[in-house]
Amino acid sequence: MSKKQIIIGIVANAGGVGKSTLAVHLAYELNKHKVSVALIDLDPQRALDVFCGLPPATPETSIVGALSKEFTGDWTLVPAWDMPNIEVCQGHPSMARLADDLVIRRRGEYALADRLKSHPLRHDVVILDCPATMGIICENAIAASTGLLVPIQLEMKSISGVADLVEWAIAITDDLKLDPSPQILGLVPSLYDSSRAIHRQYLQQLPEITEQLRIKLYPHIRDSSEFKNCSANGLPLQKYRPNHPACSDFQAIAKDIIKLLKG
Numbered sequence: 001m002s003k004k005q006i007i008i009g010i011v012a013n014a015g016g017v018g019k020s021t022l023a024v025h026l027a028y029e030l031n032k033h034k035v036s037v038a039l040i041d042l043d044p045q046r047a048l049d050v051f052c053g054l055p056p057a058t059p060e061t062s063i064v065g066a067l068s069k070e071f072t073g074d075w076t077l078v079p080a081w082d083m084p085n086i087e088v089c090q091g092h093p094s095m096a097r098l099a100d101d102l103v104i105r106r107r108g109e110y111a112l113a114d115r116l117k118s119h120p121l122r123h124d125v126v127i128l129d130c131p132a133t134m135g136i137i138c139e140n141a142i143a144a145s146t147g148l149l150v151p152i153q154l155e156m157k158s159i160s161g162v163a164d165l166v167e168w169a170i171a172i173t174d175d176l177k178l179d180p181s182p183q184i185l186g187l188v189p190s191l192y193d194s195s196r197a198i199h200r201q202y203l204q205q206l207p208e209i210t211e212q213l214r215i216k217l218y219p220h221i222r223d224s225s226e227f228k229n230c231s232a233n234g235l236p237l238q239k240y241r242p243n244h245p246a247c248s249d250f251q252a253i254a255k256d257i258i259k260l261l262k263g
Helices: 019-030 047-051 063-067 093-105 108-118 136-144 156-175 197-213 224-231 245-262
Strands: 006-010 037-042 078-081 083-089 127-130 148-154 185-190
Touching: 006 019, 006 136, 006 245, 019 037, 019 047, 019 063, 019 083, 019 127, 019 148, 019 185, 019 245, 037 047, 047 197, 047 224, 063 093, 063 108, 093 108, 108 136, 136 156, 148 156, 156 185, 156 197, 185 197, 185 245
Parallel strands: 006 127, 006 148, 037 083, 037 127, 148 185
Antiparallel strands: 078 083
């Protein structure tokens, strides 16, 4: 679609907030608009394998191999859902050991950014599915990204920690002297259940929080058992249940990313 490349880091400081759900469904939504997407799984839990219906990768054919010192320049990417314009660089449990190596490696915080610069991917958009920790893997994602998305669950722990996460991301940007620094594109409320009063209450509070943080608040992504059902079948909801109302929940974010590509 464009010679300009957008790299989106999806970051959170807690698990189960919908990072991988956002990553795969955003990728599918972008592809509907002729945008090619690479998904990079930085999480040792390998959630993208499940969501994309992929068999496990070896360390050498995963992101671990791409970030190793022995990397030869050939990214191992596999098509998601037999769609050539959505490809996945799979995760691997040994990513946790690689993180220990990056801590002591020269330019360890920039390993992913350096790799994407020296051996760029062909895709219009690269989506980084990050682990739910504020460690060196997420630092790598921030250093490599042009923009960040922050999914947030409508629970007290997630709500109370979002300011700390945003402040940490800004601090990492400053510490790494990133220029240009990645823009925090917005907060994405996820797993929203309108039947729960606490969810409705927290959703009403989010505009004030995002205004204080000076970041955008995206429309919520609703909770649905169909997300679990489609991931169990290795498919995005848009392919599994194309008429489900939640399929439209990713359109606003995709629209903004397409604007960035055109801008």
